[in-house]
Amino acid sequence: MEQAELVALFFRRRWPNGFVCPSCGHGAYYTISTRQLPLYECRLCGHQTSVTAGTVMAKTRTPLAKWAAAIELLASTNGVNAKQLADLIGVKHKTAWLMLRKFRQAIGEVEDAFKLQGTVHTGLHFLAPNYIFIFLPHRHYRCERVVSISASVGRDGKPTALKLGYVPRDRLVRGFKEPTAYGKERILEEHVDPSADKHWLNSDRMHHSPLRDCLLEARGWMNRLFNGVGTKYLQSYLNEFCFRWNAGASGASLRDSWYGLTICPEQKISG
The missing domain is CATH 2.20.25 (N-terminal domain of TfIIb)
Incomplete structure (x- = not known):
């Protein structure tokens, strides 16, 4: 072009x-x-x-052709890591990493603004510590990898819209993957519209819920593409998974969704 x-x-x-x-x-x-x-x-x-x-494209020397190539690639695949993006569109690894960080920060803004409506199920589960390789359903565990799973569900109980969120330690009962009253309040406030019909699932119900399958799918996606994710960037990858999942579930054009990110306001990139 x-x-x-x-x-x-x-x-x-x-x-x-x-x-x-x-x-x-x-x-x-x-x-x-x-x-x-x-x-x-x-x-x-x-x-x-x-x-x-x-x-998000401001103050970079990356040509529009590279931004367009990146968007077409991200929209036509199930995702890419920085090395793959660099190789496929012909930019340096640092440039590819920065482009993906900018996109994911924009996705974070979109996901933060989106609230689940209708009948919403929410519960907690968690991923392995340090790096995400193993799915462990035990109740007693380190807190660092606890993830909230919230979804608008249809009459059949299957998710129609999804939100995943890393749950920090101060929102959990010490030594357990259960939220404090404050933690539960914050999770619902951040992910669910106030008018929604909210249902909190305990650990037994979560184990047999379709919500758990969504987290397993997210875990597999992160492991395949990124070989595990540390806590620092966990939320940004969870956001990208939900961004993709929700676009597919709603029938939206993933290409249009990715192009839409380019008009999001510029943000400062942290390391």
Whole structure:
């Protein structure tokens, strides 16, 4: 795809209903085409912007062609790690890692804003410590890998929308994979709409629930692609799994969903 076509593609993604100045909201603009990425200057306030300014693609030297190639790859596969992305689209490993981090931070924003509705089942289960290789259903265990599983369910009890969340130690009864009253309140507040019909599943019910299968699926996905995930980035990978799972369950275009991430606001990347 030629550069002009790429610019037009990302322009439509950012402003599907026509240009809107990010500073004042005005719709009329001048195009300044003296650089690789055109600038769009608001005719009312003079603010200048581009298809990448203020988005996850801002302040990087990565060409639009590489961003588009990454999106097409992420949307057409079950996921890639940084090494695979670097090899497949022809960028350095550090660049691929940064691109994936930016995408996952944007996914985090999307997932945080999404709340489960209808009949919602929630419970806890956990993954092996340090790195995720083994699924252990015991009640007594180290707290570091406890994960909450929340899902909107149909009449048959099968999940129709999913949220997975790492549960920090201060939300658990010491030495158990059971939430404190505060922990349960925070989990429901973060994942479930206040109007939902909420049902908390104890460990026995969780063991036979379809929710447990969702966590097993997430664990297998993380192990196959990333060979295990440490606590620091666990939530971002859980978010990506849910982002993919929910798009599939709702019938949404995964390609459109990934392109939609490119207009999310720029965030500071932590190590």
